[in-house]
Amino acid sequence: MLLIKQLKGCAFLAFEEKQSWLIDELCNYFGADKKELVFYGNLIYWQNDLSKNIKPFWCSTVYIEPFTVTFSSISEAASALKQMQRNWAPYQYVFFRRAALVQKKLPYINLKDRIFPYTLPKTPIGAWTLIDENTMIASAKTSSYLPCGRIKFVEDHENPPSRAYLKIQEALVHFQSFFGDFPKENQRCFDAGASPGGWTYVLLQLGCFVLAVDRSPLVDNLMSNPKVRFLKHDAFTLKCEDIEPVDWIFSDVICYPERLLEWIKMWLARPNVPNMICTIKIQGKIDWEIIKTFESIPNSYVIHLNYNKHELTWLHKGTTNIEQNNL
Numbered sequence: 001m002l003l004i005k006q007l008k009g010c011a012f013l014a015f016e017e018k019q020s021w022l023i024d025e026l027c028n029y030f031g032a033d034k035k036e037l038v039f040y041g042n043l044i045y046w047q048n049d050l051s052k053n054i055k056p057f058w059c060s061t062v063y064i065e066p067f068t069v070t071f072s073s074i075s076e077a078a079s080a081l082k083q084m085q086r087n088w089a090p091y092q093y094v095f096f097r098r099a100a101l102v103q104k105k106l107p108y109i110n111l112k113d114r115i116f117p118y119t120l121p122k123t124p125i126g127a128w129t130l131i132d133e134n135t136m137i138a139s140a141k142t143s144s145y146l147p148c149g150r151i152k153f154v155e156d157h158e159n160p161p162s163r164a165y166l167k168i169q170e171a172l173v174h175f176q177s178f179f180g181d182f183p184k185e186n187q188r189c190f191d192a193g194a195s196p197g198g199w200t201y202v203l204l205q206l207g208c209f210v211l212a213v214d215r216s217p218l219v220d221n222l223m224s225n226p227k228v229r230f231l232k233h234d235a236f237t238l239k240c241e242d243i244e245p246v247d248w249i250f251s252d253v254i255c256y257p258e259r260l261l262e263w264i265k266m267w268l269a270r271p272n273v274p275n276m277i278c279t280i281k282i283q284g285k286i287d288w289e290i291i292k293t294f295e296s297i298p299n300s301y302v303i304h305l306n307y308n309k310h311e312l313t314w315l316h317k318g319t320t321n322i323e324q325n326n327l
Contacts, residue, residue, distance in 0.1 A: 002080060003070040009047035011063035011137060012056060013091055013127070013148060015306060016042070022058035029288050030054055040131050041093025057291075057304040057312055061149030063127055063139035070135050074098065077136060078105035084140045087125040089147030095130045102130070113152045116169040117206075120177040121145045150306045161219040164198030164252060166307040171277045171315065172202075178301055179317040181275060183208050188246040190274070192235035193253035197222040203250075204228070211243060236263050240270055247320055251278040257290045264314075268297070273318035280312040 014022040019042050026032040026046065038045040045066065055062060071077040081088050086107050092099040109125065125145055128138035143149065151170050176182045183189065185207030191200045194212035196219050203210050209227045212218055213235040222228055235253060249267060251260065257280050267273060280294060280302070291312065295302045299317040 001070075001072060002076055003068075004080065005068045005070075007045070007047065007066040007068065007137075008049055009045065009066070010051040010054075011040075011043050011045040011066045011139065012051075012059040013061050013063070014042040014044065014058055015060045015150070015304060018058045018304075019044070021310070022056055025056045025058050025286075029286075030056065040129055040137060041091070043091060043093070043129055043137070045137065055143055057302070059149075060144065060306070061127060061146070062143040063137070064141040064143060066137055066139045068131075068135055068137050069128075072134065074101045075105060077102050081106060081126070081128060081138065085124070085126060087123060088138075089125050089127055091127055091129045091148050093129070095133060098133060099130050102128075102136075109147060111147055113154045115154050116173070116202075117182070118151070118153070118173050120151075120173060152306065160198055160201045161196040161222065162198035163307075165202050167252070167279070167305060167313075168199040168202045168250065168277070170305045170307050171313050174301075174303060174305070174313075175275070175277060175315050175317075178315060179275075179299075181317065182206075183248055187248060188244070189248040189250060190243060190246045192249065192251040194218060194230075194235075199250050199252060200228060203248075208248070211246065213238065240266060245272065245320065246274050249274045249276045249278075251276075253279075254281055256283055257281070257287065257294075261290065261293060264297075264316075268316075272320045273316075274320045275318045276314070276316040278314045278316075279308070280314055282310045282312065 027034050032046055036046060069080050087109055088106050089109060090099050090103050126140040127142050128136050130136050153166055153169055183206045187208050189203045189208045189210045191210050191212045193214055194200050195214040195216040200210045200212045200222055204227055211229050213231045213233050215234060217223055223230055260278060294314050301315045302312050305313050
């Protein structure tokens with residue numbers, strides 16, 4: 001017999017290997033009592049209605065209006081979801097084969113790895129999870145239009161000099177979604193802390209000119225690229241007037257968030273502010289107050305990327321409009 005039961009609160013799906021950080025965020029930032037949390041693999045259900053108004057950084061998607069479905073057959077489970085809406089994506093931690101059979105009976109959605117450049121979907125998608133053989137927790141409404149809230153790219157294991165290229169690819173996809181802007185051919189980019197060149201590599205693929213600054217060189221094929229100008233220097237000690245105007249600033253520098261914020265404020269004080277994408281490296285326990293400061297900067301977002309480690313990413317839409325010349 002089919003039984004659908006609406007639940008209070010929300011369920012939060014942690015990014016892979018980030019469950020402990022999500023628990024810490026829910027408890028120490030949002031005030032959850034760990035005893036109130038119910039765990040379904042990386043999915044954490046919190047029945048407190050306060051959870052309706054939050055989107056934790058370490059959560060890839062929120063089951064905003066969760067419910068349980070108790071069913072007697074695979075067909076019945078799929079039918080219950082299809083009657084609510086078309087698009088459903090699975091998150092599974094048990095009963096993988098049974099879940100695959102349910103998903104097969106649902107309308108097709110693309111769960112394959114994406115090819116960059118990629119535009120985020122604009123169609124809502126639900127999420128569902130088997131918690132035993134005849135029960136699922138699901139939500140037709142989620143906080144992301146991506147399946148499970150995560151982007152995974154088809155990887156190039158030969159050409160990029162580091163896996164950091166995946167991080168900038170994902171950041172650029174989100175930047176385009178938030179602000180409708182994307183690096184264009186012959187735009188000028190400043191890559192701070194560029195070595196060995198993962199971010200520079202992606203920007204070159206998009207046709208940009210890159211000023212790459214680091215105390216260590218890039219890989220040889222990037223150093224010899226005519227669209228790259230390399231400067232051996234500590235990027236954070238450069239003043240705005242030390243470099244020519246740029247359209248984009250990128251930083252994946254390992255530093256304390258306080259130092260990054262100070263450097264960012266220098267650029268924000270300019271009359272024309274470039275678009276900016278910077279990695280906030282978390283040093284030990286998170287200082288939530290400084291994260292709030294990054295969030296409070298106008299025209300900015302702070303997000304956790306699927307390809308971030310113990311990091312957050314700050315995205316800022318600037319005001320720069322410069323003539324396109326070589327660096």
